[in-house]
Amino acid sequence: MNETDVLVIGGGTGGYSTALRAAALGLDVVLAERDKVGGTCLHRGCIPSKAMLHAAELVDGIVEARERWGVKATLEAVDWSALIATRDDIVARNHRGVTGRLAHAAVEVVHGSAELTGPRTARVTGHGEVVARRGIVLATGSRPRMLPGLTADGRRVVTSDDALFAPELPRSVLVLGGGAIGVEYASFHRSMGAHVTLVEAADRLLPLEDVDVSRHLTRGLKRRGIDVLTGARLSDVAVLDDGVRATVRTARAETRTVRAERLLVAVGRSPVTDGLGLAAAGLVADDRGHVAPADWARLETSVPGIHVVGDLLPPPSPGLAHASFAEGLAVAETLAGLRSPAVDYAAVPRVTYSSPQTAAVGPTEAQARDAGHDVVVNTLPLTAVAKGMVHGQGGMVKVVSERGGRVLGVHLVGPHVSEMIAESQLIIGWDAEPADVAHHVHAHPTLSEAVGEAFLTLAGRGLHQQS
Incomplete structure (x- = not known):
């Protein structure tokens, strides 16, 4: 038998962050990975998809230059x-960095x-056989979920994984699922010139986000020419030689036929537990495949010494790579005998x-009210500040605060808001x-100035927005 202090099963963001922190604390660590270290995020998710979205932004910039700014491009x-x-070079360089x-x-x-x-x-x-003296960490990640009755063939019916590695761009695509993955694809x-139909069964896109986020996002996508159908369901799909023919039941109980070269199914992800041998340990x-911790502060299961990080965790863990990093740090420190603070999921940003981009941290307005908070809300359009007018993409800042108390949630829609959410993360954490934030001066002209202006108004000191 091989002995070690810690055995980490899965080398994605949660797994390798656990391994690195545990090793830094002097523990012997074995990391078992059946594919590539870096996991879904590095090889099939966050990194390659955001590289492609950056290329899409460059394409959009050429269109904007010509149509809005008189640049004859x-x-x-x-x-x-x-x-x-x-894209693959960026992934490979990151992979070499992690392995190194x-x-x-x-x-x-x-x-x-x-296998346990x-x-x-x-x-x-x-x-x-490997014996882990201090504990085992389960970090096996997730895979794209497919709807019953549909089978991904990697060509006409595809998952987000397949779309990354498609041999060519489609001229038309039907995206099923209006969560973050579906909206991004x-x-x-659309930036690459395809005709896009986006179908979401819930009554709005990003149904877990604030209703105003969904509204502004939908407006922005429709302005770009994306056909958005919410409250709609796929009732039938025929796979043809040149694409798919789908029957969609709309929110008005009407039947629409949508033809596209590709059907991209983005209805969520399922935890990977096959072959893990959970029963032996x-x-x-649970019924969705998650392994729930008995102690959320330690992320330790009902079996002492077995911890869980990443997509294997049920809510409130959001299944996001940056949350996995925090979970890995917490578990490693726990296994080393340190008192590590529990992950504050309320302060984990969602992007x-x-x-346009969306970014949020903390509860939505509805969630805050349902939790019993007496809230005050301020919504400021990004076009209320000069830099928002420069970008010309609309968007907003929405702040949800306790009346006479702390800030509960911040919700952003617009260009580059993924780079603006860190300030709000600290505000929540x-x-x-509001008066604490209003005391600090934001640079002018910037998009982040809109965040400062929203808090100035809540603090009764608004300049460009009436209190």
């Missing part, structure tokens, strides 16, 4: 092979599948990298009140 074509080569960092930290990376054989033991393909394909997944 034209887009000759998009060289798909060159685009994906640049693990090697430097003396983490033993084992390539193979791991007990509460402190696991069998790793090609490596034999709808936005990307005394664990049971959708479409055009440090229990600041």
Whole structure:
């Protein structure tokens, strides 16, 4: 048998962050990964998709330059092979960085599948039995979920994974699912010139976000020419030689036929537990495949010494890479015997990298009211500040605060708001009140000035917005 202090099963963001922090604290660590270190985020999710969305932003910039600013620029074509080569180079460089960092930290990376054989033991393909003296960390991630009755063929019916590695761009695409992944892929394909239909079963896009976020996002996507159908359901799909023919039941109980070269199914992700051997360790997944911790502060399951991070966790963990980093740090420090603060999920930012972007931290207005808070709300359009007019994409800042108390939530829609949310994360995490934020001076002219202006108004000191 091979012995170690900590066995981490899964080398995605949650797994490798656990391994790195545990090794830095002097623990012996074995990291078992059956694919590539870096996981979904690095190879099939966050990094490659955001690289592609950056390319889409450049394309949009050429259109804006011509149509809005009088710059006589034209887009000759998009060289798909060159685009994906640049994307893959970014992924490869990140992958080398992560593997090099693990090697430097003396983490033993084992390539193979791991199956639990007990509460402190696991069998790793090609490596034999591993005994973890301090504990095992489950970080096996997730995969795209497919609707019953649909089968992804990688060509006409695809998942987000398939769309990344498609050999060419489609001229038309039907995106099923109006969450962050569906919205981002709808936005990307529209920038690349495709006709896009976006179908969401809920009554609005990003149904977990604030209703005003959904409204402004939908307005922005429709302005770009995306056909958005909310409260709509796919009732039938026929796969043809040249694409798909889908029947959609709309919110008005009307039937629409949508033809597209590609159907992209983006209806969520499911935890990966196949072959993990949960039962042998005394664990049971819930009906959605998550493994819930018995102690959320320690992210420790009902079996002492077995911890969970990343997409394997149920809500309130949001299944986001940056939350996984925080979970990995917390678990590693717990296994090293340190008192690590629990992950504050209320202060974890949520971002959708479409055009327009959305970013939020804290509860929505409805959630705050449902929790019993007496709230005051201020909404400021980004066009209320000069830089918002320069960008000309609309958007807003919405602040939800306790009456006479702390800020509860901040919600943003507009260009580059993914880079603006960090300030609001600190505001929420440090229990600041509007007057605390209003005291600080924001640079002018900037988009972040709109955040400062929104808080000035709530503090009764508004300049460009009436209190």
